[in-house]
Amino acid sequence: MGAFKTAMLEALLLVVAAVGVALAANAVSDRGLKLSKDYFRRIQIVEPAGAKDANRAPIVPAPAPADRPAPTSTTGDIATPDATTPRESSSLADEPLTAEGLRVLSLAEVYDYNQYITEDGASIVFVDARNDEAYRHGHIPGALQIDPWNEDAYLPEVLPVLQGATMIVCYCGGGDCEDSIHLATRLVFDHGLPLENVYLFKGGWEEWTGANHPVRTGEAP
Amino acid sequence: MSDRPLTPIRSLDATGLPLLLARLVVGGMFAWLALPKIARPGEFLKEIHTYGILPETPPQLLNLTAVAMPWIELLGGLALLLGLLVRGSGAVLAAMLIAFTVAIASRALSIHNTQGTPLLEIAFDCGCGTGLVIIWKKVLTNIVLIVLSILAVWSHSRRWCLSTLFSRRGRAASPSPSPSALRPAQNTE
Numbered sequence: 186m187g188a189f190k191t192a193m194l195e196a197l198l199l200v201v202a203a204v205g206v207a208l209a210a211n212a213v214s215d216r217g218l219k220l221s222k223d224y225f226r227r228i229q230i231v232e233p234a235g236a237k238d239a240n241r242a243p244i245v246p247a248p249a250p251a252d253r254p255a256p257t258s259t260t261g262d263i264a265t266p267d268a269t270t271p272r273e274s275s276s277l278a279d280e281p282l283t284a285e286g287l288r289v290l291s292l293a294e295v296y297d298y299n300q301y302i303t304e305d306g307a308s309i310v311f312v313d314a315r316n317d318e319a320y321r322h323g324h325i326p327g328a329l330q331i332d333p334w335n336e337d338a339y340l341p342e343v344l345p346v347l348q349g350a351t352m353i354v355c356y357c358g359g360g361d362c363e364d365s366i367h368l369a370t371r372l373v374f375d376h377g378l379p380l381e382n383v384y385l386f387k388g389g390w391e392e393w394t395g396a397n398h399p400v401r402t403g404e405a406p
Numbered sequence: 407m408s409d410r411p412l413t414p415i416r417s418l419d420a421t422g423l424p425l426l427l428a429r430l431v432v433g434g435m436f437a438w439l440a441l442p443k444i445a446r447p448g449e450f451l452k453e454i455h456t457y458g459i460l461p462e463t464p465p466q467l468l469n470l471t472a473v474a475m476p477w478i479e480l481l482g483g484l485a486l487l488l489g490l491l492v493r494g495s496g497a498v499l500a501a502m503l504i505a506f507t508v509a510i511a512s513r514a515l516s517i518h519n520t521q522g523t524p525l526l527e528i529a530f531d532c533g534c535g536t537g538l539v540i541i542w543k544k545v546l547t548n549i550v551l552i553v554l555s556i557l558a559v560w561s562h563s564r565r566w567c568l569s570t571l572f573s574r575r576g577r578a579a580s581p582s583p584s585p586s587a588l589r590p591a592q593n594t595e
Contacts, residue, residue, distance in 0.1 A: 188493060188560075191493050191494070192493035192494055192496070192559050193494075193497070194494065195491040195492075195493055195494020195495070196493075196495075196497045196498045197494075198494060199481060199482055199494050199495055199498055200498060203477040203480070203482070204477070204478070206477050206481065207473050207476070207477035207478075208473065210444070211473045216445070216446065216448065217473075218447050218448065218451060218469045218472060218473055220465075220466050220469045220470060220473070221465060221466055221469075222465060222469070223462070223465040224451060224468075224469070225455055225462050225468075316449070332448075333448075334446070334448025334449045334452055335446065335448050
C-alpha cells in the first residue's frame with residue numbers, strides 16, 4: 186500500500202475514532218457543551234444617552250425599596266475605598282426602557298448601586314462573569330460569580346438569588362470582553378429572568394479598578 | 407525488492423532517532439495541551455469563536471469543533487507518542503498545525519492592521535492551551551512542529567514504535583516472510 190494512501194486511511198481512522206470518543210465524553214461530562222445551543226447569541230445593547238450630562242439629577246437607585254437601609258460598610262478584605270472619586274451623574278429614570286435591549290450602566294451608576302448591596306438583601310445583585318481565578322484575585326464587593334463558559338456549576342446556587350432580585354448588574358473584564366453580554370443574554374433567554382431587571386456594566390473590572398474603587402479578594406462575595 | 411544502498415538521509419532515518427524526536431516532541435505537546443481544552447470545553451469554544459473562521463450558524467459546527475478537536479489532538483498525540491498509526495497521526499497533526507498557524511498569523515495581521523500594533527509585539531491567548539503568547543514566537547514554534555510532523559509521515563523507520571510489535575506478530579504467523587520485512591528499522595505499516 187502506498188505511503189500516502191496509508192497515511193490517509195490511518196488519518197481517517199484516527200479522526201473517526203476521536204470524534205466518537207469526543208461525543209461520548211461530551212455526553213457524560215457535566216462540563217459538556219450542548220451541541221445545538223447558540224452560545225454566542227447576543228441581546229441588543231442600549232447605550233445610555235447623555236450619561237455624562239453633568240446637569241442630570243444625582244442617581245437614585247429605583248429598584249431599591251424606599252425603606253432600604255443606608256449603604257452598608259463593607260467588611261473583610263476590602264481594599265482601597267475611594268470616597269473622593271468624582272462621579273458622573275445620571276438617572277436611570279431618565280432612560281427609556283427598551284423592550285428589546287439590555288441597558289448599560291456607567292461606572293458612576295454601578296458604584297452607587299454597589300453601595301446598596303447588603304449581606305442579607307438580594308434586591309440588587311452584581312454578577313461577575315469572569316473565571317474562578319480572576320474572581321478570586323479580585324471582584325466588585327458583593328458580586329456573585331457565574332462563569333458563562335461553565336455556568337451549570339454556578340447556576341444552582343446563584344440562580345435562585347437572581348430570581349429574587351429586581352436589579353442584576355453583569356460585568357466581566359472590561360475592554361473587549363463580551364462574557365457579561367453572553368451571560369446577560371442567557372439569563373434572559375435561557376433562564377427566564379426579566380429583561381428589565383438585567384443591566385450591563387461594560388467598563389467591567391478594568392474600569393472599576395481603574396477608578397480605584399473597593400475590591401474584594403477570595404471566594405466570598 | 408532491491409537492496410540499493412541507502413542515501414545519507416535515509417540512513418539517518420533508519421536509525422529511528424529523527425522519528426523518535428518527532429514523536430516525542432509533537433506527540434507529547436499535542437497530548438499535553440489537549441487536556442485543558444478537554445477539561446474546559448466552554449473556554450475552548452470561546453477561543454475558537456474569537457478567530458471568526460467558523461460561522462456562528464448553525465451553532466452545531468462551532469460546538470462540535472470545540473468538542474472534537476481536543477480529542478483529535480489527544481488521540482493523535484498519544485498515537486504518535488506510542489508509535490501507532492504513525493503516518494496517519496503525523497498527517498492529522500501536521501494538517502492541524504498548518505491550519506492553526508495560518509489562523510494565528512491572520513489574526514495577528516488583523517490586529518496589526520486595525521490597531522497598528524507592531525507585529526513583533528503582538529501577543530494574545532491563541533487558544534492553544536498555553537495562555538498569552540508572543541505570536542511571532544508561536545508561529546516559529548509551529549513551523550518547527552510542522553516540519554517534525556511531516557517527518558513522521560515521511561519516515562520509513564518504525565524503531566521504538568509499538569506498531570512494530572504488532573507487525574512482528576503478524577509476520578510470525580505468516581508462512582513466508584520476506585527478508586527485508588524482518589528488518590525492524592525499515593518496517594512500514
